[in-house]
Amino acid sequence: MVFSQSAILREEVEEAMSIQELIKKPLTSVPQRYIQLHNNEPSLLAGETFSHALPTINLKKLIHGEDIELELEKLTSACRDWGFFQLVEHGISSVVMKTLEDEVEGFFMLPMEEKMKYKVRPGDVEGYGTVIGSEDQKLDWGDRLFMKINPRSIRNPHLFPELPSSLRNILELYIEELQNLAMILMGLLGKTLKIEKRELEVFEDGIQNMRMTYYPPCPQPELVMGLSAHSDATGITILNQMNGVNGLQIKKDGVWIPVNVISEALVVNIGDIIEIMSNGAYKSVEHRATVNSEKERISVAMFFLPKFQSEIGPAVSLTNPEHPPLFKRIVVEEYIKDYFTHNKLNGKSYLEHMRITDDEKFTNASI
């Protein structure tokens, strides 16, 4: 009796942790906990066209092309007008991309007992499954593994080091390649913003986190959200929509628009920290992941932040009496701690919390 009760309990826990487990039973309607009313916001449907497509940036042309100034101009407007772009010719080989896709898919196909070894532990933000804050919290339609990756000393011993070795090996390679790519991009962003080079040094050997997500098909996709609307609390994020299934949407001028997958392209987006450092010249953009009724979607997002002990705030080279700082200065460690207690995934609310209010401007001016 005790055994069967605990078996039921385990099943319930596993269902809350994993949509893959939930949909093993025949399911014609979505359980209440997953229903999120998001359809009252205007959005473009997949077939509809938006007057401009998300910009595509060619990294090779940006570095070795014939007209680098023109490419830099394209990058500037992509960051300023969109906060998001597709990156092609990024230098990550097709073999690495394909191996990673197979290995990440392999992870989500592991039996539940295996994946539960990595489950989010009480009070933790890392691991497999959803961080459940309260009983009435709405749940997203996606199974995730979130891990801190760099510096190595912050790797959680029961997560990355314990992953199947073939997944770990390809991840090590991908993590390093993306770290190099992120630094190249950061340098280019600095150039377009005219931020002094040393102000971006905070990103060298900075913090790198990773979220792998498996979004199973859903019988009523219009009622759920794969990943709720949020902006990323990062410098930049590099997203790999690895199995070619659409689902990402970004909010542009108040309208949700779909980002179509371009084979082997990576999607780069500006996070809250670059919005702060650029003093609002580049803005982080709200985005979300939708799901569909036919095919699972798999993505890996890599997040790049400055070093723990560094301080972030509007770049000194961008602020002057005509352009006063719009955001507070804060040490990264503090920023991250506050983020996880204050916000989670909730629009751009955390960035707003960093904004210097009119009252504070007045107080500062009167000191």
Ligand SMILES: O=C(O)CCC(=O)C(=O)O
């Ligand atoms: O899976 C996606 O398309 C979006 C992922 C994302 O935005 C995130 O992990 O922060």
Ligand SMILES: [Fe+2]
């Ligand atoms: Fe995101």
